[in-house]
Each structure stands twice: as structure tokens, then as C-alpha cells.
Amino acid sequence: MADLFATMFDTCQPWQALSGLQSRAPSQLAIRRLHQRHAGMARATGRRQATDRLFFAVRPDEETAAQIVERAQRWRAAHNLTGKPLEAGHLHVTLCHVGNAAGPPRPELIAALTERAAGVTMPAFRVEFDRVMSFRNGAFVLCGDDSAIGLEILQQRLSDVLDASPRPARRFVPHVTLLRDGRHVAEQPIERIGWTVREVVLVHSLLGQTIHRHVARVPLIQS
Numbered sequence: 718m719a720d721l722f723a724t725m726f727d728t729c730q731p732w733q734a735l736s737g738l739q740s741r742a743p744s745q746l747a748i749r750r751l752h753q754r755h756a757g758m759a760r761a762t763g764r765r766q767a768t769d770r771l772f773f774a775v776r777p778d779e780e781t782a783a784q785i786v787e788r789a790q791r792w793r794a795a796h797n798l799t800g801k802p803l804e805a806g807h808l809h810v811t812l813c814h815v816g817n818a819a820g821p822p823r824p825e826l827i828a829a830l831t832e833r834a835a836g837v838t839m840p841a842f843r844v845e846f847d848r849v850m851s852f853r854n855g856a857f858v859l860c861g862d863d864s865a866i867g868l869e870i871l872q873q874r875l876s877d878v879l880d881a882s883p884r885p886a887r888r889f890v891p892h893v894t895l896l897r898d899g900r901h902v903a904e905q906p907i908e909r910i911g912w913t914v915r916e917v918v919l920v921h922s923l924l925g926q927t928i929h930r931h932v933a934r935v936p937l938i939q940s
Contacts, residue, residue, distance in 0.1 A: 771818075771822055771932075772813065773918070774810055774812055776810075781912040785805070786804070792907075800855075800899075812868070812871065815830065827932050831933040831935060834878065839874060841937050842914055843913050845864035847862060847864065848907060849907050850904035851900075851902040860890065860892050864909070875917065915937055919935070
């Protein structure tokens with residue numbers, strides 16, 4: 718994403734820099750001026766000091782999340798993994814990373830992001846995952862084939878409404894991270910597991926504390 722909600726946050730811009738942000742989309746001129754005004758603050762903040770993260774995601778329902786956790790434990794044992802499995806309440810598919818900052822996001826920012834996300838027109842849909850594998854960064858994940866294409870569509874539509882100047886689609890691989898481990902597991906099929914996606918959640922994560930706060934929920938709507 719190239720506008721205010723990503724360009725600035727990628728540098729760990731303090732959320733407070735957006736105190737004047739309105740729920741409507743800012744102009745490109747306003748974006749540039751805000752970015753220039755707070756560039757020094759962003760450099761002073763530094764990535765190492767980031768304590769908070771905002772991202773949009775979809776989450777499995779409680780029953781499916783419990784099933785995923787149970788099966789993750791079995792896969793962990795079968796592949797001799799030692800990483801700690803994620804808790805059911807933390808399982809998700811990240812759609813769009815808004816950014817990191819040193820401090821919690823302001824209500825004005827949350828409201829603006831929520832209003833933008835509400836511009837996505839898409840009905841509820843079924844998503845399924847039929848493979849597990851390890852990514853190069855050590856994440857052991859659930860992946861899917863064509864049954865996960867709804868997530869790709871949703872991610873692109875969400876990216877478009879968040880970005881005042883949409884760019885070509887970036888590579889997006891829908892997945893659910895189960896745990897992280899130094900041992901690599903080759904891609905392999907599993908019994909399908911999935912759920913019906915009915916909403917997008919804006920998540921406030923406290924970095925290093927394994928705490929996720931759901932600060933906004935945006936239901937999918939029929940066109």
C-alpha cells in the first residue's frame with residue numbers, strides 16, 4: 718500500500734502523528750505533507766522501538782480454531798517440531814499489514830481504517846486449507862489451493878480501498894501460521910479444514926507479548 722496507512726507506518730511512525738486524520742481518505746498532497754512533517758520523528762522512533770502493530774485479518778470461528786489447534790498438536794508431534802503452537806485466539810490469515818509504531822493507535826486512525834474497509838463489497842464465502850508446509854522464515858503453516866481463492870480476492874479488494882492510488886497486486890499466499898520452528902517440513906496434503914469468512918477484523922497486536930486486541934470488525938456485505 719502506498720498511501721498514508723502504509724508508507725508512514727512502515728517507518729514506525731508514532732500513531733500520534735495522525736492526530737488530525739479524518740475518516741475520509743486524505744488527499745495525496747496531505748499525505749506528502751504529513752510524511753515530510755513527521756519524517757524526522759519516524760527516524761527518531763526507529764524500528765527497534767516498535768511496540769504495537771495493526772493489521773487486517775480474517776479469523777476462524779471458535780469451533781474451527783479449536784480443531785486447528787488440536788490438529789496442529791498432532792502435526793507438531795508427527796514432524797518432531799518443538800515450536801510452541803499458537804493459541805486458538807491468535808489463529809488468523811493476515812490480509813493487510815497497516816504498520817508498526819511505538820505506542821497504541823489512536824481512535825481516529827481506527828475509525829478511518831474501519832470506514833475504508835467498510836468499502837469492500839463481497840459476500841461471505843467458504844475458505845478451506847488442504848496442505849501444511851514450512852516457510853523459509855520458520856513458520857509452519859496451513860495453505861490452500863483454489864479453495865482459498867476467496868481470500869486472494871478479499872485481500873486485493875481490501876488493499877484497493879485502503880490505498881488512495883492502487884498499485885499492481887502483490888504476491889499474496891493465504892495461510893494460517895500454526896507455530897514457528899527451525900525444522901523444515903516439506904509441503905504435504907492434509908484432510909481439508911476450513912470455515913465461512915463473514916467479516917474482516919482489525920487487529921492491534923502488542924509485539925512480543927502475544928496479545929491480540931480486536932479493535933474493529935467489518936462484516937462482509939452483498940453487492
